[in-house]
Amino acid sequence: xxxxxxxxxxxxxxxxxxxxxxxxxxxxxxxxxxxxxxxxxxxxxxxxxxxxxxxxxxxxxxxxxxxxxxxxxxxxxxxxxxxxxxxxxxxxxxxxxxxxxxxxxxxxxxxxxxxxxxxxxxxxxxxxxxxxxxxxxxxxxxxxxxxxxxxxxxxxxxxxxxxxxxxxxxxxxxxxxxxxxxxxxxxxxxxxxxxxxxxxxxxxxxxxxxxxxxxxxxxxxxxxxxxxxxxxxxxxxxxxxxxxxxxxxxxxxxxxxxxxxxxxxxxxxxxxxxxxxxxxxxxxxxxxxxxxxxxxxxxxxxxxxxxxxxxxxxxxxxxxxxxxxxxxxxxxxxxxxxxxxxx
Ligand code: NAD
Ligand code: LMR
Numbered sequence: 580x581x582x583x584x585x586x587x588x589x590x591x592x593x594x595x596x597x598x599x600x601x602x603x604x605x606x607x608x609x610x611x612x613x614x615x616x617x618x619x620x621x622x623x624x625x626x627x628x629x630x631x632x633x634x635x636x637x638x639x640x641x642x643x644x645x646x647x648x649x650x651x652x653x654x655x656x657x658x659x660x661x662x663x664x665x666x667x668x669x670x671x672x673x674x675x676x677x678x679x680x681x682x683x684x685x686x687x688x689x690x691x692x693x694x695x696x697x698x699x700x701x702x703x704x705x706x707x708x709x710x711x712x713x714x715x716x717x718x719x720x721x722x723x724x725x726x727x728x729x730x731x732x733x734x735x736x737x738x739x740x741x742x743x744x745x746x747x748x749x750x751x752x753x754x755x756x757x758x759x760x761x762x763x764x765x766x767x768x769x770x771x772x773x774x775x776x777x778x779x780x781x782x783x784x785x786x787x788x789x790x791x792x793x794x795x796x797x798x799x800x801x802x803x804x805x806x807x808x809x810x811x812x813x814x815x816x817x818x819x820x821x822x823x824x825x826x827x828x829x830x831x832x833x834x835x836x837x838x839x840x841x842x843x844x845x846x847x848x849x850x851x852x853x854x855x856x857x858x859x860x861x862x863x864x865x866x867x868x869x870x871x872x873x874x875x876x877x878x879x880x881x882x883x884x885x886x887x888x889x890x891x892x893x894x895x896x897x898x899x900x901x902x903x904x905x906x907x908x909x910x911x912x913x914x915x916x917x918x919x920x921x922x
Contacts (some may be wrong), residue, residue, distance in 0.1 A: 604757050767909075
């Protein structure tokens, strides 16, 4: 029996993500929560002839605090794509003022209602919303760092797609042969392309300009979509796919074959809470949250791969250095926000 709850289920990401989850036969209950239209989306998905029982929960009015609790009760996995997306000209950091309190309040409800759930955070700015979640759970005394994940899979999906096209490899074959680490915003996103010697050799044949454009496209792929949607939001369908890819690994680790058959994806995690995480943190100027490939078992992190032990080129080391500055600021912003908040 596995219950998955999506918070923000009626949104641009929430709807296609919920559809993909409804198709997964490991899910026995799919609970959809949103402040609008969750019941409509649930009614629609409930007609699909797969096992998951779908329920929809939305507050009756602004004061109603019961719907979210009802939605979360007994959840094994909670995925959060709730909040506002970017418009052209905005950075992800510009979303902080609205999304910080949305994530804080949802995670407080998770901490009180289903503290053992794996929590997957999609809402931006991920670099700060995940530290917010950690601080809220710490304040409530229920923080399990092995079960808190910032979803950065879209960066890996983009890197695989863009590099595959450049070096003549099938993008889907690149999972695990390249990696994307760091954070989820501009120059905090760091693609590593020399983990696999054969792929690294092909990357070395790219011109300096081609390689630079590849890195830029991975770091700013989100902007490409925001610009193309021209005010109608940011990536939703590719994000639903990416979020599902990570959620599927979590579900497999709960009731499937486990970590050993899976190539790990990266997630933005709290390093000091993981075995050997402190060592990596000290090599990263003490940055406490960082996206690394994670092995999963029973819905939590069993171990992570230290990306600095991969073959990392001098250019990639420089990218990591740049990423650390931006991450420090976002982590502090998230942490300070909760310090000044009543939970
Ligand atoms: P959207 O506006 O289409 O949907 C957001 C949904 O959240 C809406 O249905 C809204 O009603 C709901 N919502 C708002 N406040 C809520 C609350 N308190 N509780 C429950 N639901 C609430 O936006 P979207 O395009 O789906 O994007 C959602 C978020 O995901 C944005 O912050 C966006 O920047 C982020 N995002 C992250 C990634 C990533 O890689 N991690 C990729 C794409 C988008
Ligand atoms: C993305 O990478 O597409 C998302 O983080 C949305 C955005 O604002 O770019």
